[in-house]
Amino acid sequence: MTKEFSSHRGHGKTATQTATQSVVQSAAQDDENKCEISTIGETVRRASFYHGLMPRHDIEPLLKKDGDFLLRKTEVNGATVLALAVRWNGPVKHFMVNQSDKDSYYFETHHEKSVIDLVEWHMKTKTPVSTTSGAKLLKPIDRPPWILNHDSIKTIKKLGEGAFGEVYMAELTTDKVSIPVAVKTMREEVSRDSRLKFMKEARIMRKFHHQHVVQILGIAVHEHPLMLVMELCLGGSVLSYMRKHKGKTTLETKLRFVLEASSGLAYLEEKSCIHRDIAARNCLLTEKHAVKISDFGMSDERKTLTDERLDKVPVKWLAPETMQNKIYSSKTDVWSFGVMAYEIYSDGGEPYPTLTNIQTRAKIIVQNYRMEMPKDVPPAVVTLVSECWAKEPENRPPFSKIHERLLSEYKKEHGDPKDREKDKDKDKKEDKDRDKKEDKEKDKDDEKKEKRESKKDEVKDSLTKKEKKERKK
Numbered sequence: 001m002t003k004e005f006s007s008h009r010g011h012g013k014t015a016t017q018t019a020t021q022s023v024v025q026s027a028a029q030d031d032e033n034k035c036e037i038s039t040i041g042e043t044v045r046r047a048s049f050y051h052g053l054m055p056r057h058d059i060e061p062l063l064k065k066d067g068d069f070l071l072r073k074t075e076v077n078g079a080t081v082l083a084l085a086v087r088w089n090g091p092v093k094h095f096m097v098n099q100s101d102k103d104s105y106y107f108e109t110h111h112e113k114s115v116i117d118l119v120e121w122h123m124k125t126k127t128p129v130s131t132t133s134g135a136k137l138l139k140p141i142d143r144p145p146w147i148l149n150h151d152s153i154k155t156i157k158k159l160g161e162g163a164f165g166e167v168y169m170a171e172l173t174t175d176k177v178s179i180p181v182a183v184k185t186m187r188e189e190v191s192r193d194s195r196l197k198f199m200k201e202a203r204i205m206r207k208f209h210h211q212h213v214v215q216i217l218g219i220a221v222h223e224h225p226l227m228l229v230m231e232l233c234l235g236g237s238v239l240s241y242m243r244k245h246k247g248k249t250t251l252e253t254k255l256r257f258v259l260e261a262s263s264g265l266a267y268l269e270e271k272s273c274i275h276r277d278i279a280a281r282n283c284l285l286t287e288k289h290a291v292k293i294s295d296f297g298m299s300d301e302r303k304t305l306t307d308e309r310l311d312k313v314p315v316k317w318l319a320p321e322t323m324q325n326k327i328y329s330s331k332t333d334v335w336s337f338g339v340m341a342y343e344i345y346s347d348g349g350e351p352y353p354t355l356t357n358i359q360t361r362a363k364i365i366v367q368n369y370r371m372e373m374p375k376d377v378p379p380a381v382v383t384l385v386s387e388c389w390a391k392e393p394e395n396r397p398p399f400s401k402i403h404e405r406l407l408s409e410y411k412k413e414h415g416d417p418k419d420r421e422k423d424k425d426k427d428k429k430e431d432k433d434r435d436k437k438e439d440k441e442k443d444k445d446d447e448k449k450e451k452r453e454s455k456k457d458e459v460k461d462s463l464t465k466k467e468k469k470e471r472k473k
C-alpha cells in the first residue's frame with residue numbers, strides 16, 4: 001500500500017508511513033529509499049508535465065481540479081527525489097516515486113521500466129496511485145511558459161554578484177528568437193531556506209508588469225545553478241550612475257530618477273507588495289536610463305510584518321519603527337524612498353554622512369533627528385521628503401500621492417515627462433559624448449605628461465653631456 005510521500009523500503013517492499021512532512025523526512029532517511037536526482041533522466045525532463053525543482057507553494061495553485069497532476073523534484077533530508085503532486089478530494093497530495101533495486105519504478109504495486117511509463121499506466125488504467133487516498137491521475141498539467149530550460153539560456157558575461165550567486169548578461173532563446181537578458185543564479189550548495197527565498201523572489205516578481213519595475217521573464221529550475229531570468233538593465237544601478245557622474249547630473253535627471261522610482265513604487269503599493277530594501281543600489285537603469293525597481297529578495301505580500309532578522313539590513317535606510325520594533329509596511333518603504341531621494345540629490349552620497357549606524361539610530365529615535373537635504377533640491381521635493389520622514393507611519397504620504405506630486409513638479413519645471421521619452425536617447429548620447437570627451441582630455445593630459453617627462457629626460461641627457469665635457473676639461 002503506497003501512502004502519500006512514502007517511499008521504497010528495498011526489495012520490492014512498500015513503506016507504511018503516513019503522509020505528514022515528518023514522515024516524508026523519516027522515510028527518506030533510509031538511503032535505500034531515495035530515488036536520487038541522478039536517476040531523473042532525459043525522458044522525465046522532456047515530459048511537458050515535469051516542473052523541475054518547484055516548491056509546493058508554486059505548483060499547488062496550478063492543480064485546479066481533482067485528478068490534475070504534475071511531476072517535480074524536491075528535496076527530502078538532503079536527498080533530491082522525484083514526486084508526483086495530485087489534487088484529489090480537495091487538497092493537493094504528494095507521492096514520492098519509488099525505485100526498486102531492479103531499476104523499475106512504482107507507487108504501490110505496479111512496476112514500470114520508466115517513470116513516464118508508470119505515470120501513463122496509472123492514467124490509462126485509472127488505478128489510484130495509492131489505495132488509501134484513491135487519488136487518480138486524470139489530467140497532466142503542463143509546465144507554464146515561465147519555467148525555462150537551461151539550454152535556452154546562454155550566459156555571456158558577469159554583471160554583478162548577488163547574495164546567492166553571480167548575475168550574468170545572457171541570451172534567452174525561445175521559439176527561435178533570441179533576446180538579451182540578465183540571469184541571477186543560485187549556487188548549488190546554498191541552503192534549502194535560501195532556495196525557497198530565491199523562489200519567493202521569482203514568485204513575487206512574476207506578478208508585476210510595469211515600465212519601472214524589473215520584469216521577470218522566467219526561471220530555470222531543472223538543474224543547477226537555478227536561474228532567474230530578467231529583463232536586462234545595462235545602465236547599472238542608480239547609485240553607481242550618480243557616483244560616476246558626480247557633479248554632472250542635471251536637476252532634471254535627478255527629478256526624473258526620483259519620479260520614475262516613485263511610479264514603480266506606486267505600482268507595487270497598489271499590488272500590496274512591500275519591497276523592504278528601497279535604496280539607490282537597488283534601482284537599476286536600462287540602456288536608455290529608465291529607472292527600474294529591482295532586487296525583490298526581501299519583498300513580501302503582507303500589509304505589515306515583523307521580521308526579527310535585522311542583522312543584514314542597512315540601518316540608515318530604516319524607518320524608526322523598523323529600527324525599534326522591526327515592523328515593515330509600505331510606509332517603511334516610503335521612509336526608505338526619502339533616504340533614496342537624498343542619495344540621488346547628493347550624487348550618490350552616503351546618508352547621514354557624519355554619523356555611524358549606531359549614532360544614526362540613536363539620533364533618529366531619541367532626538368527625532370532628520371538629516372538635511374543637499375542645497376539645490378527643489379523646495380517641493382524637500383517638503384515631500386520631510387513628509388516621507390514623518391515619525392508616525394500614518395502621516396507619511398502613500399506612493400500614489402508621492403508620484404502625483406513629483407509628476408506635477410516635473411511638469412512645472414521641465415514639461416511633460418512623456419515628451420522626454422524621446423530624449424532618453426539624447427541623455428544616453430550626452431553621457432557617451434561626455435565620457436568620450438573625458439577620455440580624450442585624459443589622453444591629452446597623458447600626452448602632455450609624457451612630453452614633460454621626455455623633456456626632463458632630454459634636459460637630464462644634455463646635463464650629463466655637459467658634465468662629461470667639464471670632466472674632460
Ligand SMILES: Nc1ncnc2c1ncn2[C@@H]1O[C@H](COP(=O)(O)OP(=O)(O)OP(=O)(O)O)[C@@H](O)[C@H]1O
Nearest residue numbers: 159160161162163164167182230231232233295297
Ligand atoms: N536585471 C538586471 N540587469 C542588469 N544587472 C543586474 C540585474 N539584476 C541584477 N543586476 C546586477 O547584479 C547585482 C546583484 O543583483 P541583486 O542586488 O539583485 O542581487 P542580490 O542577490 O539581491 O544581492 P544583495 O542582496 O547583495 O543586494 C546588481 O547590483 C546589478 O549590478
